[in-house]
Amino acid sequence: MSFFENKRVSGKNVIRSSLQTNHSMAGDVKRWLTRKIMFPAIYHFYALRPIKQNKVIFLEIRFSELTDSYEQIFNELVKNYKMDIHCHFFQLGIVTKSMELKKQIDFVKDAATAKYLVYNDSIDVQGCFKVRKGTKVLNTWHAAGAFKKFGLSTINKIYGGTAKERTSYRLHPDYDMVTVSSPDVAWAYIEAMGMDKHPECVQPVGISRSDVFYQKDFIDAAFNHLYDVLPQAKGKKIILYAPTFRGTPRKAITPDMLQIGAFYEHFHEDYILIFKHHPMVRLKPTIPTDYSKFAVDLTDLMSISELLCVSDICITDYSSLIFEFSLFERPMLFFAYDLANYFDWRGFYYNFDELTPGPVCYTNSEMIDYIENIEERFDKEKVHAFRERFMSSCDGHVTERIIKEFFGPEMEAFRRDTPLEGDYHTLPEVNGLPRDRDKRFDKMMKVMKIGQKAYAKAAKKPVIENRIALLAAEGVDWDVFLGLEKALKQSGREYDIIRDITFNEKNTPGFMEKLAGASLVVCAGEPYIMRMIKLRAETKLMQICPELLPIYPRWINSKEVRSGYNVRECENFPINSAYDAILGGAKQDNELFGRNYKLTENGSIYNVGNIVTDLLFDDEFKANARKRLDTICPYATGKKVILFLCKDRDPLAVYLSNVMTQLHEEFARDSVCVGFACDGRPGRKMEISEYLEGFGFDPRYVLAQRVAQQDADALDSDELPDEAAGARMDKINWKKFPPLTVMEAISCADVVVGDYTSYMLAAAVCKKPLFLWAPDRVTYGREQEMYLDYEELLPGISCSNGHELVKKIKNIDNYDMSILDKFRERFFSDCDGHASERTEKIVKDIMKIS
Structure with missing residues (x-):
């Protein structure tokens, strides 16, 4: 480097150092x-x-x-x-x-x-x-x-x-x-x-x-979950490698010194090696594909509590998980190759060598040697003593002591008359700011006051005999009423139909005036507007049930409503709708529909089929759907569609990215993967990893990206915009170019893969191959309190992991359609493309139209 180059670099360093110092001072x-x-x-x-x-x-x-x-x-x-x-x-x-x-x-x-x-x-x-x-x-x-x-x-x-x-x-x-x-x-x-x-x-x-380590149900579920995501673990022992992070929490990194190849050479016949990295670590080491059957990273798929239950041997370094693992009194090793540095970095409360209830190893060969001779060398008494010293208060009843001693007797004033069943810790919502939720609540309170006043005033006038208001719950697709509207228009009777609109402080009075004049209100789900008013006695209420089958508790029987978790919302906006008519599926399932929706004293469930499925028999709808899919995602043109319909949950993007990566290796040339998060937050879009661009995508996310590139007001409803600098996504006029719906996606699909959402069952209606794939069925499936067991109803089509799914899709020509035929006959025999026409007759009877 020349003198001048050296001076230039030195100058850059001075500037960089100065900027960092200024930034640090500003932070202070x-x-x-x-x-x-x-x-x-x-x-x-x-x-x-x-x-x-x-x-x-x-x-x-x-x-x-x-x-x-x-x-x-x-x-x-x-x-x-x-x-x-x-x-x-x-x-x-x-x-x-x-x-x-x-x-x-x-x-x-x-x-x-x-x-x-x-x-x-x-x-x-x-x-x-x-x-x-x-x-x-x-x-x-x-x-x-x-x-x-x-x-x-x-x-x-x-x-x-x-x-x-x-x-x-x-x-x-x-x-x-x-x-x-x-x-x-x-x-x-x-x-x-x-x-x-x-x-x-x-x-x-x-x-x-x-406490969970004393619960047999939790331990059994942990093993079931392990075998679900890792079938090759059956009959083998588990070595868990769970190191703590290095660095600071904001920039946590993970060790990558364990030699997988050496472990494979010695243990692949008897063991499976599982990695569980610290949750604060962003970048995780990649496991070589040569060892993918032996070594698996389950960081994103199983909790540490589950993995401690199923592991026979635990390798860690300085992680406190050793205390909980000691409850099982099983062997543990300490891979402390950087002990001297870590001591200087952070230090320990006890002498490290004296504290650890297992061998401290500085090399891979030391660990391998110990495990090979573990029967002779494992000192269970030492682990037992460690447990008695450090975990003596953990006896399976800790939570009840905390409730009693911290929360105290004043809690008795709030005790429920009857305890609830199930787990509720998945209810808290992380997305969005509390202030935004409060603003939305305050806005809805304002709308409610305006709406109640406007509705009461308008309800003094008589109802309009032929007026029908169509109201969809937030998050329900825009095409949910298409089949019914078509049947109403073709009936030869003059119906005054009010389409679902977005209501706010400005338009609520006019909307309420129209709603108050309705002789019949048809709901898809539980629209928020219906939580704000008490429907007048002259107006009848019908529920079309946008979910194809009552698979799990929803609406009045949902965990959120039963628990009253969102107290302000549950108290001010209760779900109190009582229906004169509920459109159900098979008659033997009426009791399940009745759990999720409340009937009036004289109300009935009508088994006419689900009107949403009529779209799957409409050739024009199907052709337009494929055209829209190809327009949104041009690289889907001419390719087969593997559709994932999944229950919305936070880890879903991780699960989908993993399985789509496996599918990508086999089907990237002639197929695309479309991923949908259903039954969740309105407007939620799911981002797939960059590696899968051109193969796996959520069409709503792709559309949002493209529309956001220009001013949404300039968007033509028949085409997508060119590349351009653009508008914010929250300002996009989605009504001008509505996103692809679930029914449109199903009509385009060649194969449907689903987990817990009832929408996937539409594959049985339109006779398309369906596979059940739920990587967290043991944990999340249990939390869902599902009414029906998919695997009993649809035997032989479930896939425990991505590898199994790939095999079944490759062998799609031999798909046993008789499984879906039996299911369709049992649950969807009335879904024949004419459910809307039968519903129109019920509408006529309820409205007493001659």
């Missing part, structure tokens, strides 16, 4: 302003309001779901008490800095009126304000025992920062209770959290999440 100022001024001021301002005695707040700092430290407590509160539970998700390192700040402000406001604050980690946001008198604070912590140091114990370690920083910005408030796994570790938490002035708050009552 922002932190000081928010933690010292803004957050305390906000908290104490909102604390002028009274405490809500049944209000509980759970705070997740990093993750986008309610984690295992909370699940059991959350479930017990929901099942046994009528609590107003709020969950906040900061998503540090996932969302932008500005979004983090908004989430933190929302939490501080909310915390000011809470009776109970429940934490499982530490952050200076929760320690920056003095908690008001009357509020109780619990920290369940996210780790058992006391292994690697944290909090104030890491001062002057590389990981922990300086004493000045730690004392300037408190990570912990004054707790009423901190739960730990045994008396032996209480001292470490007192030190780490700075609880020297009131050490009695650290209580060895156990850790709540350990």
Whole structure:
């Protein structure tokens, strides 16, 4: 490098260093302003309001779901008490800095009126304000025992920062209770959290999440889940490799020193090697395809609690999961190749070599040698002693002790008359800001007041004899009424049809005037507008049931409604519709429809078939659907369509990306994969990995991307825009170019793959090959409380994993259609393309039209 080049590089480094210093200084100022001024001021301002005695707040700092430290407590509160539970998700390192700040402000406001604050980690946001008198604070912590140091114990370690920083910005408030796994570790938490002035708050009552390890149903389900996602594990032992992360939580990396090839050579006949990386790690090492049958990364497919249940041997390094794994008293190894560096980085509460209840290994060969001789070398007594020392309070009854000792006798005022069944920890919604949900609620309250007044005024006039209002619930596809509208228009009778419209503060009075004049209201699902008004006695109400079959509890029988989880919504916008007519499927399933929808005293369920399926017999609809699919995704033109119809849930994109990647290797040349998230959040679109571009996609997401490239108002309804700089997606006029619907997608599909959504069953109606694929059927399927067992009703078409699905699609010419024929005869015998015509006759009778 020349002198001048060296000077130029040196200058760049000076500039870069200066920018970094300025950025750091700006961050310090922002932190000081928010933690010292803004957050305390906000908290104490909102604390002028009274405490809500049944209000509980759970705070997740990093993750986008309610984690295992909370699940059991959350479930017990929901099942046994009528609590107003709020969950906040900061998503540090996932969302932008500005979004983090908004989430933190929302939490501080909310915390000011809470009776109970429940934490499982530490952050200076929760320690920056003095908690008001009357509020109780619990920290369940996210780790058992006391292994690697944290909090104030890491001062002057590389990981922990300086004493000045730690004392300037408190990570912990004054707790009423901190739960730990045994008396032996209480001292470490007192030190780490700075609880020297009131050490009695650290209580060895156990850790709540350990209760599942004493539940036979949970352990059995864990094995079933393992064999579901990994059939080759049957009959073999499991080696679990679960290292902790390196670096900081925001930039966590994972070790990649375990030699899979060496382990394969020695153990592939008897063992399966499973990887479970720390949840904060973004980039995970790739397992070579040569070992894909032996070594599998289940980080995104199974929880650590499940994997601890099914593992015969655990290899870790400095992870606290060893405390929970000790409950099973099975062998564990410690792959501590970087022990010296880690000690300098973070340090330990106990002497590492003396603490570990298994061999400390510095090389792969040491681990292999130990496992090969594990029968002779495993010291179970040492593990038992370790368990007695560090997990003595974890006996399967921890959660009930926490409920009793922390929440206290005042909870009895909110106890349910009858406890609820099931698990509810999947209810909290992470997407969106609490302030936005509050704004939406306030807006809906305003609309309701306007609407109720307008409806009452308009209801003084007589109903219009031939007026029918068609109302679809939020998230129900726009084409749900097409078949019925067509039948009404072809009947020869003059019907005054009001199509579903978007209502707001401005147009609500006019809409309510039209609605109040309706002789019949036909609903698809439970429209929000119907939660705002009490329908006049002269108006009849019909439900067409947009779900093809009542597979699981919905609407009035959903977990959200039964539990009253969203208290403000459940109290102010209850589902109280009672129907004069419900369109059901097979007569023997009427009882299931009756669970999800309420009938009037004289109401009836009519078994005429589902009108939504009529579209699948309409040649014009099918031709237009294929044209629209090819327009939205030109690379689908001329190719076969493998359609995935899946129940909407947060991990779905991961599952789909995995299975579509496997399908991509076999079918990329002549097929495309279309993925739909059904029965979920209105307008939700699912992004698929970049690797699958041109093969796997959610057509709604693709359309959103393309439309967002230009001003949506300029979009012609018959064509998509050219590439152009564009409008924000939330400003897109979707009514001008409606997204592809589920029925359109089914009409285009050559093969349908589904999990828990009833929409997939339309494949039986139009006689297209259907496969059941649900990678989390054991866990999520159980949480769904499904009415019907798919595998019993549709034997022989389920696929446990992507490899099995690939094989079955390759052999599609030999598909046994008799399975679907029997199913169609049982449930959809009346779905023949004429259900809408039969419905029109029911409409005529209900409206008493001659």
